[in-house]
Amino acid sequence: MLPIGDENLGQRRRPIVNYALIGTCIAVFALQELVPGDSEALVRTWGLVPARLLNDGPVAAHTLITHMFLHGNLLHIGGNMLFLWVFGDNIEDEFGHIPYLLFYLGTGVLAGLASVALRATSDVPGIGASGAISGVLGAYLVLFPLNEIRVVILHPFTLLLWLGSLFLQNRPELPKIGVSALYVLLFYLIYNFIGALAGIVSPSRVDSVAHLGGFLGGYLIVLILRGRFGLWPDTVGAAAEGPTASLRTGMADRQAEAERLQEVGNWPEARKTLEAALKKSELTDDIRSSVSAHLQLAEVLAHQEELDVAAERVAAGRTLAQENGYGDLVARADLVAGRVALQTNNAASAEKLLQSALEWARSETYQTLPTAQTILAAAELADQLGDTRHGLTLRREAVQGFIQARDRRRAVDVLVEIGDRLAATGDFPGARDARREGLRIARAIYYVDAMERLSAELEAPGAT
Template sequence: MFPIRDHNPSGRTPFVVYALMAANILIFLSYVGIMDDARLINRFYFDYAIIPARIADGVALETLVTSMFLHGGWMHLAGNMLFLWIFGDNLEDEMGHLPFLLFYLVAGIGAGLIHVATAPGSIVPTVGASGAIAGVMGGYLLLFPRARVDILLILIVYFRVFTIPAFVMLGIWLGFQFLGSLSSSPDEGGVAYWAHTGGFVVGLILCVPLWLKRGGTAFWNRTHGHPPHPESKYKLSASRIPRVPRR
């Protein structure tokens, strides 16, 4: 189950979102050729990825930023860029271009520090924009909790697009990240669940001043949790998989 689009159009062109997507893609293309060479890619990650033990020792602090523009594979990159494209444009619309860029970077750094705090002795490199994008999702939940999001559900041979409120989709996502945080060890590598969970919370907190500026609960009352402008309308086609009747 993953989102494919929302019904929340932007009032302005999201130049920062486009620039961040371009930077992530171009940087990935610049080193994808060495990913099959263990020595080269490990050296590359040592220089630019977050290694919690180094951060805890007060060195390589710049990797809290550089790691946000690195990815471990094509699917990692594609998934992060999809989430950034769906949810980032609306926050940029509300914040403005430069404030959104600063928000994105601070959320990513905050997510990285939370990851370090959960495994300060780990030497496993961590890469990805997921922490910053989780912050975007946290801000989106606060400002547009009832914005409609189209979800593609795949169950073996069955697939269908459903439209659900953002708070349901984002709440389920956050729940899975939190459960993953409790059941996995950052020292073992894999998904940096605490970075996702922490980034989400950091992004939500960072958006509280903007939410209050818009009126707080009065903003929700005016919009009923929906976008503050007309929603996009999409025509969803019915599934082509035939139904088998019971006998």
């Protein structure tokens, strides 16, 4: 079972460090093979020799790093670089470039120390990136346990079929299947555990203990940092709330309470709460929250049929947003104004405001949740204007925005809604495709409620 690819939902960073690590390993291997001289001497000098490390101490400490960039043969480096290519980019995307590099080197050192601990008297050099890569795999198990991994089944029978197709010139492909990362990585862990036990009885060229040390080190580091400090949440929104929530508590609490009151239909109390929030905003420099409160209050006023006052609130909020460069809030203001225009039966004005909102929203990048939320709100206004087809198109656009912003739960929710809307119009193939996509993402983030609902809908009698 050989992994050849994985899911890269909403990646935000080009994995330049991962590319650099792969490139460095390949360059060093080329140096080993192509430069005249004794390759074994190179390996012995820069490889990790347990007895030398323990005897010489600091003099040989550098080999805890250098051994990661040496490899024994093409199969050795090819397998390692394939695993790093498949799994490393996701981890770099979550960590950032420099933290990923430090993590990679750190787990490589842990893997080396594990190897030294077991074979302390050995003078055989250990080489290879697999210990550090195992650390990456351990991190992957914590962060992406249900990502789909594309694997090739390497079996004599399937290889014979492939060679036969090659002979017949049928442009063959090796048989590929999608497997949950959980199963792939547990197989890797068990395989190396068995290898480590076997190595105690009979020495092996494969350092399974280093693999286990790197894997468990990477797994525990990420598990502890995530649990202890809340690092690497699934959504950018959750991450953003941490350091700033205490500075906005009073106003944010009032806006959240007003939203709850709106949901239960208590519009008078929602209005009072938002007016109190705006008074709170006068004591802070939090312009963004102030704009948001203006627009939320405008929505409440519009529901209470105070359309002129609502329009004033929208205008005030839009001006503040535009002056401070909050394009997503300018878009939201236009959407609120569009709904107010519809209440006055001015569909033409509402249509213009919808287009203006979309222009502002699309001028922002999809690296922030507000932009995707604005596109979703635009879909609702399009529905109110009777253009349900445009509404569906905007919802699909919002799905991509939520994925880019790492709010994959919200992306799944929108895909569920798309599936329901398509099914209601009789477009069962389209509904099935939306539900399948939603189920795939839900499985990747272990969104249980959505997984159960979508599985039931796809398996229901008569589902097409």
